[in-house]
Each structure stands twice: as C-alpha cells, then as structure tokens.
Amino acid sequence: MSMFGAVDLSGLAQRQDKTAASTGAPGEGGQPPTYPAPLVVELTADNLRDVAQVSTEVPVVVVAFTPRSQVSTEVAAQLERLAADMGGRFELARLDADAAPEVAQALQVTAVPTVLALLAGQPVAMFQGAVPHEQLRQILDQLLELAAANGVRGRVALGTDQGPSEPEETEVERAAREAIERGDYEAAIEVYDHAVAQNPGDDALRVARSQVRVLARMDGKDPRALLAAAQAAPDDVEAALAAADAALALGDVSAALGRALEAVRSHTGEERDRARLRLLELFEVIGSGSPEVARARRQLATLLF
Template structure:
C-alpha cells in the first residue's frame, strides 16, 4: 500500500534551511564506500539533514529516489547497502540511492518513523510509496523495485539517456494461476500459487498471493455476525471477527480486536492470538501507519 501521509518531511526542510549555509556535509563512512557526492550524475550518494530537501524530496520529483537508512553498528546494513548500491549503479539512471547515516541524521530516521535499521524507503513525486525493513536478497529487492515502477512509474518523467527496462516475460504458471483466481476458483488458484511458492521459495509474488488468498478463503468462511456475537473470552470467535473486519477494509478495528484478546489471555491462547496478528501484518506494507500503530499497541500489550 502507499505510504503517503505517513511521514512528516516538513521538519527536515525547516532544519535544512536553518543549517544549509552554516554546515557542510560530513564525510561518509557508509558501508557501500565510494564517492559521497550528490551530483546529478551520481547513482549513489550520501545525504544529511542539511541537504535532505534538495537531494531526496526535490530529486524525487524527477527520478525515483531510494533512501537507505543505515548505521555502522547494524550488521544487516553492511549486507544490504552494497546490494542497493550495485543495483542503483546498474539501473542506468532509472533510480538513485540516497544513503543516510541515522547516527548523524537522526531526524531523517524519525521523519520516516524508522523503528530499526536498515530501513529502505522509495520516494516518487515527493512522497514515500513503499518501504521495507532489514536485509533482503538481491532478487527480492529487484522485484520490489519492479513493482514500484509498475505502480508509480507513470508519475516520473523519462530519464534522459536511461535505457528502458526490458519487459519481463510472463511466467505461464503465474498466468494460469491468475486466470483461476479471476474466474472465481479461489481453491484452485491457491493450490497453483502454493505449488509455485514451494518450488521457488524466493518467489515473492507467489508467496504474497498465497498469504492473501489464504486469508480471503478463511475470512469468507466466517459468519459476518461473529463481529457482534463473539463472546469476549472466546478466542476463536474473536480471531474470526478480526478476519471479517479486515475483509471489510477495517484493519485498525481488526488489529485492535486481536490486541484486546492478547491483553486478557495467557500462554497458548495468547501465543495463538499474537501469531494471527503477525500473520495479518504480513498482508500490508510494514510502513503503513495503522500497522506501525498496531505493532506499538502489541508491544505494550505483551510487556
């Protein structure tokens, strides 16, 4: 889902204006190494609070900007940052990588609501459109970038000199599974996608569709009346009610229903409710405001 509205960028712009003439950008010790310059031709560059507005927000009006929030003490950063830099340099100008040392620029991390590092955020037209946390394999990141261009690429101008990305060939298995889903054969589609995911554990699209179809199949099996009829102490009924609420596009209410169960249960029942909540979180972008809020409520309920 889109992240628009989840990030407060204004405070960074104000801070940058106040410091721009007084400060120069510090040298980088980024795990990717290389030149820290942020010229228009650079595929990878370092950014601080001073030049955040210019190099990230303004630049995203004409080019996809991927922000890498990293820290020297975070081991996953040393794994992820070189992969991102390699992909940016290979992109032919389609997108650029802006590296942010969160220890030197904590306000940027705060603005993006970062709970841990590394965190990677993609900006288009001045707004975050997607994000992920933690180190990810190269192929998964490629798929993430392809998805961004597919959904938001029309908002970006053509980059002069950039080579157009080749159209990927459609996987006939995925096409067949999608046709089953579109025809209303949810069980058949689910079996097809599960088979693909079992053969290809790194197939992010297939795994994502499996999660969504499993949820839809389960949620549709519940009586919608369970939302009002579920007894407070009936864990199964409360989890079913959460499914129905989420299927009805009410994620906050669904998450709150399960968190309330976690507050009043112990041991196996609490663990079951927590596992279901984490499962539902996987259906959304982790940077969605209602997911971030629910994670905080979960932490409070548990501890």
C-alpha cells in the first residue's frame, strides 16, 4: 500500500477529542473505543467531510463502483459482508462513480472497482480490480495494522441504526456466494445451472448466472492486458470477446457492447454465433433497462437481419 501523493484531504478531517467522540474508552480489557457511525455509508460530495471525520477514529474503506460493472458491485458486496463479519473494525464507504464523479475525481479513481482507505482524512491506496476473498481479508488486516500504527484504533459501534436490512439470502445465493468467495466460479455456475433448470422462468437466476460467468472469465486477468491483446490480434474472436469482458470490468459499458457487436459484424459461421451469444449474455449482465443495451439490441438486429 502507498499513500496518494496528489490528493490531500487533511483539511476535511479536524481531529476532535477522542473521549468526547467515542462511546467507549480504550482502557478496559484492551478493547478499542467505539464510534457512533453507520457501518456502511453511500459516499457523496455532501457527506465526504463527515466520512473523513469518521476516519480520524475508525479506518474507512472506500470502494468505487458503478452499477454498470458487475465485477465492481461484487467487490462492494464482498467488502460490505466483511465490514459486518469483522465487527465494525472499519466503516465501508460505497462510492458510486457515476452518481458522484466529483468525489471519484478528487480521490483519483480512474477505474472501477478501485478500493482505497481514509486514515485520519488521508487517502491510502489499496487495490484495483477483483481479488480473491482470502487475499481481500489479508489486505484489510494489513490496513488495520497501518491504521493502528497511525493512532486510528476505533471501531464502529454496532447495534446502532444501520439503515434497512438486506433481503434474506436464499439457499441458491448462499451456495453461489460461498463458492465465489473460495474462488470456485465453476461451482457457482453449477449452482445457478441447477437452479435455472428447476426454475426456467426465473429471469433473476439467469442474470446471476451470466454475472458469475463474467467473473469467472475475468478471474486473475488484467483487463488492460486483455484490451492490448485484442488490439494486437484484431481477427481473433476470443481476444475480442475477452476485451469486451475487460471493458465491462473497467465500467465502460459502451465499449464492452461495442466490442462484442464488432465481433458479430466481423466474423462468420460458428465464430459469429459465439460472439452473438456472448453479446446476449452481456445484455443480461448489464440489464435490459440500460439505454446502451437498448441501442445495442437495435444494432444487433440490423447486423443479423
């Protein structure tokens, strides 16, 4: 981890008296002080100052995502679960880069998902892209060590109002999530294959399966390397489709659909059909309500008919 050099948020976070700010004292039983803050917060320009203030007492992990990128929303969901599992040892600030572009720019977010931390108002770089569950836990442990070394030792006071509760996880969702967290994407796909076979009319299950397929294809891959590979081999349909996945992972929906459409246009026979099926899968992942998907559907119809 390294400090961002060009961004200085120290003016946002004026340290207050820890005794007045916390609800517990760090002396008894060696327990860290608790701080009255939400476990998960949606980060905006309006509350950036408040979140920076929390970071003087509790480490704040910021995840930049966009609903247009399934990879980024999955990383955000992983961190949300870990915030609860780790007992409020950090606050999670969810930054929708589409809804708050000025905050993303201030934090030098250039791709999604990007994960960074705020410690005493200062941003600390963590990672970009998706990482395995165990590695993510190790990164968080390292962050907490760094926070403690810099005097940020508090934790969120759990049991306070954390907003509306999430819908209860289904057995299918639980089995798939557990498989994803251990890096076994094929097992997660099998879970959804079985669920779709049992419930062929459930669109949500098919969408979830398509999302996991994208995660599986991107597992351990560098999106920018995939884009470069496609540029170096313009006639390779697999490279083109991998580049479409890479663009989606980076949050560029238009580029993802455009690359898949171009693969349909520029290939014939089995390769064209493979590109068409991949494009339909991307439609499911991105969502039928997206204007980019509506436009791409029209373009696909023109190409095919």
